[in-house]
Amino acid sequence: SSELTQDPAVSVALGQTVTFTCQGGGLRSYYASWYQQKPGQAPLLVIYGKNSRPSGIPDRFSGSNSGDTASLTITGAQAEDEADYYCSSRDSRGNHYVFGPGTKLTVL
Amino acid sequence: EVQLVESGGGLVKPGGSLRLSCVASGFTFSAYDVSWVRQAPGKGLEWVSSVSSGGTYIYDADSVKGRFTVSRDNAKNSVFLQMNSLRPEDTAVYYCARENSGYHPFFDYWGQGTLVAVSS
Numbered sequence: 001s002s003e004l005t006q007d008p009a010v011s012v013a014l015g016q017t018v019t020f021t022c023q024g025g026g027l028r029s030y031y032a033s034w035y036q037q038k039p040g041q042a043p044l045l046v047i048y049g050k051n052s053r054p055s056g057i058p059d060r061f062s063g064s065n066s067g068d069t070a071s072l073t074i075t076g077a078q079a080e081d082e083a084d085y086y087c088s089s090r091d092s093r094g095n096h097y098v099f100g101p102g103t104k105l106t107v108l
Numbered sequence: 109e110v111q112l113v114e115s116g117g118g119l120v121k122p123g124g125s126l127r128l129s130c131v132a133s134g135f136t137f138s139a140y141d142v143s144w145v146r147q148a149p150g151k152g153l154e155w156v157s158s159v160s161s162g163g164t165y166i167y168d169a170d171s172v173k174g175r176f177t178v179s180r181d182n183a184k185n186s187v188f189l190q191m192n193s194l195r196p197e198d199t200a201v202y203y204c205a206r207e208n209s210g211y212h213p214f215f216d217y218w219g220q221g222t223l224v225a226v227s228s
Contacts, residue, residue, distance in 0.1 A: 033214035035153070042203055042221055043145075043153065048214035086153050090213065095167045097143065097155040097213075 004032075004087055004100035011106040012077045020072040020103050022087030032070035032087045034063060037102075043086065047072055074105075082107045110134040110217045112204050117222030120194055124226070128189040130204030130219055138162070138182040141207040143215065144189050146200035146224075154200075158207065159187060172198075194226045 004024035012018035022032050031050060035043040045054050047063035060078075064071045070089075074081055087100040116128040130142065144156040157178035158167045166178055177190040187204055201223050205215035 031212040033212075035215070037153075042218040043205075043215070044218070045214060045216050048208070048216070049212055054216060084152075088153075088155075088215070095158075095165075096169065097158070099145075099153040099155060102152045 004089065004098055006085075006087060006100040006103045008101070009104040009106070011108055012074070013108050014079065015076055017073060017075045018077050018105065019074075020085050020087075020105075022070045022072075022100050023068055024089065024098070024100075025068055026089050026092050026098065027065065027068050027070050030090045031065055032063070032089045034061075034070075034072045035086045035088065036081075036083045037086065038083045046085075077105075077107050079107050081105060110206070112206065112217055112219035114202065114204055114219045114222040117202065117224045119225045119227065121228050122195060122226055124194050125190070125192045126194065126224060128191065128202055128204075128222060128224070130187040130189075132185045132187070132204075132206070135206070137185040141209045141213075142180065142187045143205050143207055144178060144187075145203045145205055145215070145218075146198075147203070147221075148197070148200040151200075156202070157189060161209075191224070194224075196226050198224060199226045200224060 034047040037043045051063045084102045086102045091098040111133045143158040159178045175193045180187045201221040203221045204219045206217040208216045
């Protein structure tokens with residue numbers, strides 16, 4: 001399948017750890033990238049490749065991959081991390097892209 | 109500073125056409141593939157189209173194939189999305205995004221988006 005699946009919503013207490021998962025057949029071949037999107041803003045790349053962060057992304061964000069599942073972890077979630085998180089990858093055709101449906105994070 | 113600025117959005121009737129533009133600055137534009145990604149109101153992200161750095165290779169999502177055409181002008185640091193036969197379900201914010209291409213690609217810079225509304 002070319003689709004990516006994500007949990008619709010998760011919540012985390014301030015300062016605790018939260019993990020988002022993204023599942024799809026294409027992830028057996030391609031690493032996922034992860035995007036944070038706050039209301040009214042464009043998506044922001046937070047994790048790419050095996051586990052790389054763009055400049056300016058805090059090191060509390062990390063990624064991992066295993067089989068058909070990619071994960072994004074926030075260690076010590078902050079109030080400003082409340083946002084929607086999307087995963088993305090190439091699809092099975094290799095030259096198209098697919099996004100997961102997104103996970104809404106609430107920081108309590 | 110890398111910047112992508114979209115324009116051309118607006119209100120259009122079903123069956124109508126619109127041309128979006130994305131002007132890039134702050135990097136060697138001709139070295140990068142670029143994609144259009146859209147987001148319907150209250151919905152998630154959907155990849156729409158991609159054009160390779162030299163404009164040779166173009167890929168479209170099945171949902172827009174035959175109706176949308178992506179192109180670029182490297183001399184003007186610009187990418188375009190010609191949208192024809194528009195449908196209400198094409199209503200969305202359209203973002204252009206720079207692709208950091210490779211075997212494991214990702215979109216490292218995004219514009220702020222331009223809103224397209226298709227309604228009678």
